[in-house]
Amino acid sequence: MKIDHLVSQIHKKKSFLCIGLDTDLDKIPKHLLTEKDPIFSFNKEIIDATNQFCVAYKPNIAFYEAYGLKGWKSLEKTMDYLNSEHPNIFTIADAKRGDIGNTSTRYAKAFFETLNFDSITVAPYMGKDSIEPFLSFEDKHTILLALTSNEGAYDFQTKRIDGQELYKEVLEESKSYKNAERLMYVVGATKAVYLQDIRRIVPESFLLVPGVGAQGGNLQEVCKYGITKNIGLLVNSSRGILYASNNMDFAEAAAEKAKNIQREMEIELNKLE
Numbered sequence: 001m002k003i004d005h006l007v008s009q010i011h012k013k014k015s016f017l018c019i020g021l022d023t024d025l026d027k028i029p030k031h032l033l034t035e036k037d038p039i040f041s042f043n044k045e046i047i048d049a050t051n052q053f054c055v056a057y058k059p060n061i062a063f064y065e066a067y068g069l070k071g072w073k074s075l076e077k078t079m080d081y082l083n084s085e086h087p088n089i090f091t092i093a094d095a096k097r098g099d100i101g102n103t104s105t106r107y108a109k110a111f112f113e114t115l116n117f118d119s120i121t122v123a124p125y126m127g128k129d130s131i132e133p134f135l136s137f138e139d140k141h142t143i144l145l146a147l148t149s150n151e152g153a154y155d156f157q158t159k160r161i162d163g164q165e166l167y168k169e170v171l172e173e174s175k176s177y178k179n180a181e182r183l184m185y186v187v188g189a190t191k192a193v194y195l196q197d198i199r200r201i202v203p204e205s206f207l208l209v210p211g212v213g214a215q216g217g218n219l220q221e222v223c224k225y226g227i228t229k230n231i232g233l234l235v236n237s238s239r240g241i242l243y244a245s246n247n248m249d250f251a252e253a254a255a256e257k258a259k260n261i262q263r264e265m266e267i268e269l270n271k272l273e
């Protein structure tokens, strides 16, 4: 998907919500477990109930890989469903990949071509030649981990190397990569105060911001420092939406949560006008 199209969808739906499809068989309503493909059944009901309130879905690949071939099939069905029924939705493979060049190319093929995702999360640790293979795919986006939402982010990402924090080095350096215009960055909602500094380095880039809801990040704070004239934000919530209820009404409960976040986003978007 082209960025312009994503931005137009954000304006149309008055939402920059991304819903994380972190589908966990231990958490979904019990009545679904008798279905042929409980993961897909759950995802389909969630997508049907929430798609009007969001512009993106982000299946976290770990939740599918955990169930082996069955999980992979559920992921494939979910992607086929999204691409055929909701072609205006932006899709993110939360896979956190990255390897030597020829291996990165295979990861890129797996997620961009075989599964037809619009984007993938990638770890920057192995450097330029591990990222550029992802960037060579037209109309596909590579979302580089910059400053993550977890406590461990302080272990390395905020450490100074030659006077500069590592996450800033990642942001700066990556701007020189070939096809850098296809880059987006992950910044945790729990790190919103860093967004001012981040916007000085990447003023226009889209940021994937997970960590509102279950991890305690604050949407207003994220918007205060992170929003741009092209919006530039995709704010993700997974558990806070998916598991709002584990009864028969789970999809309506998820829709209610998504709608509440969308309303808050609409207020933030109105401030820009």
Ligand SMILES: O=C(O)c1cc(=O)[nH]c(=O)n1[C@@H]1O[C@H](COP(=O)(O)O)[C@@H](O)[C@H]1O
Binding pocket: 020, 022, 060, 094, 121, 147, 148, 149, 150, 186, 187, 188, 210, 211, 212, 213, 214, 215, 236, 237, 238, 239, 240
């Ligand atoms: O890349 C991510 O999406 C990600 C990066 C990060 O820094 N923190 C983070 O929580 N995530 C993912 O975002 C989702 C957050 O889920 P909830 O905390 O349930 O909303 C999970 O799938 C995480 O793997």
